Amino acid sequence: MPVTLVTGAGGEIGHTLVPRLAKQGQAVVALDLNPLPPDTASHCHAQLVGDITDEAIWKGISDRYDVVAIYHLAALLSTTSEKHPALAHRVNVGGTLNVLTFAQSQATARGERVRVLFPSTIAIYGLPDATTKATFARIKEHQWLQPTTMYGCNKLYCEHLGKYMTRHAAAKGVDFRCVRLPGLISAETLPSGGTSDFGPEMLHAAAQGKPYECFVREDTRIPFMVMPDAVDSILRLMATDASKLTLTAYNIGAFNPSAGEFADLVRSAFPGAMITFKPNPMRQAICDGWPADVDDAPARADFGHAPAYDLPRAFNDYLVPAVRSRYGLSSASVTR
Ligand SMILES: NC(=O)c1ccc[n+]([C@@H]2O[C@H](COP(=O)([O-])OP(=O)(O)OC[C@H]3O[C@@H](n4cnc5c(N)ncnc54)[C@H](O)[C@@H]3O)[C@@H](O)[C@H]2O)c1
Numbered sequence: 001m002p003v004t005l006v007t008g009a010g011g012e013i014g015h016t017l018v019p020r021l022a023k024q025g026q027a028v029v030a031l032d033l034n035p036l037p038p039d040t041a042s043h044c045h046a047q048l049v050g051d052i053t054d055e056a057i058w059k060g061i062s063d064r065y066d067v068v069a070i071y072h073l074a075a076l077l078s079t080t081s082e083k084h085p086a087l088a089h090r091v092n093v094g095g096t097l098n099v100l101t102f103a104q105s106q107a108t109a110r111g112e113r114v115r116v117l118f119p120s121t122i123a124i125y126g127l128p129d130a131t132t133k134a135t136f137a138r139i140k141e142h143q144w145l146q147p148t149t150m151y152g153c154n155k156l157y158c159e160h161l162g163k164y165m166t167r168h169a170a171a172k173g174v175d176f177r178c179v180r181l182p183g184l185i186s187a188e189t190l191p192s193g194g195t196s197d198f199g200p201e202m203l204h205a206a207a208q209g210k211p212y213e214c215f216v217r218e219d220t221r222i223p224f225m226v227m228p229d230a231v232d233s234i235l236r237l238m239a240t241d242a243s244k245l246t247l248t249a250y251n252i253g254a255f256n257p258s259a260g261e262f263a264d265l266v267r268s269a270f271p272g273a274m275i276t277f278k279p280n281p282m283r284q285a286i287c288d289g290w291p292a293d294v295d296d297a298p299a300r301a302d303f304g305h306a307p308a309y310d311l312p313r314a315f316n317d318y319l320v321p322a323v324r325s326r327y328g329l330s331s332a333s334v335t336r
Contacts, residue, residue: 008074
């Protein structure tokens, strides 16, 4: 039967994306190293527990399903990749090559293109110093493609790999589409292993009345977006006719508070919030090389990227109410 494959479906993005795909009527087959959380599993046609680097798993999928689209979310994130670089390369590059090879074989077998969504990242950029970061405050897709982390190198190479496969596949092969995501903030799930995690971590800690020691300086500024907007853009990109797309990899952005500004918003929503700053040298260096913001004009023009949430709305209408409800707090002290 025709299905949509989602790798890494058990993670943060999968938690929002899988129900949206199911709502569109797509039969989702999920593949993850670990069993899915029950609220994600309930939206899937089937779930497979397995490793994307294991070639046998791909044979099993092709024996059972016609895969018409792939959302390839499985990866090791930036901080984890920096701690385990060889493993990161194996999963992030080797796993992606398996996904693309599988997509090519599905397309060839059925004589139609298979769309592959690849979530890339602002980590593919590498700015050498604070002056350059200030000068290129809204980075364009072709600028400063000089990643400094294993994760950034992996993702940039995979963008090229996807482009290569698409170019050489002619009419019946891989149709690779990529968004370069900023740091994502979800009210429903907690991140792990990313270097933009300080934003969501300080919010969730405050809602639980826990102290939070932020691992970057207060003046650290990178772009963020709330999870529903990121998933919305991913779905828009995947639904767009190929003839309208002028790039393979698109920036998408929404807002870009500094860590200190983010902390102030958290404090105004949760007046008892205990937030301190103690930069971790490795994680600070990663954020210092990332752009302060992205220019996402091509995404807006080509596939209608239009985040519904700016920073005040993200806090007041999405994050704070949902986080309060998640931790069983009344809505009385939500600030406006
Ligand atoms: N969340 C963000 O802020 C952000 C920003 C930029 C890019 N991205 C990219 O989006 C994708 C999804 O991010 P997320 O936040 O949902 O990540 P996540 O860490 O929450 O989820 C990743 C999932 O992949 C699975 N996985 C890891 N290795 C695997 C393997 N070898 N085989 C099968 N499954 C494996 C994990 O079990 C996990 O469920 C990733 O590719 C990430 O690089 C995320």
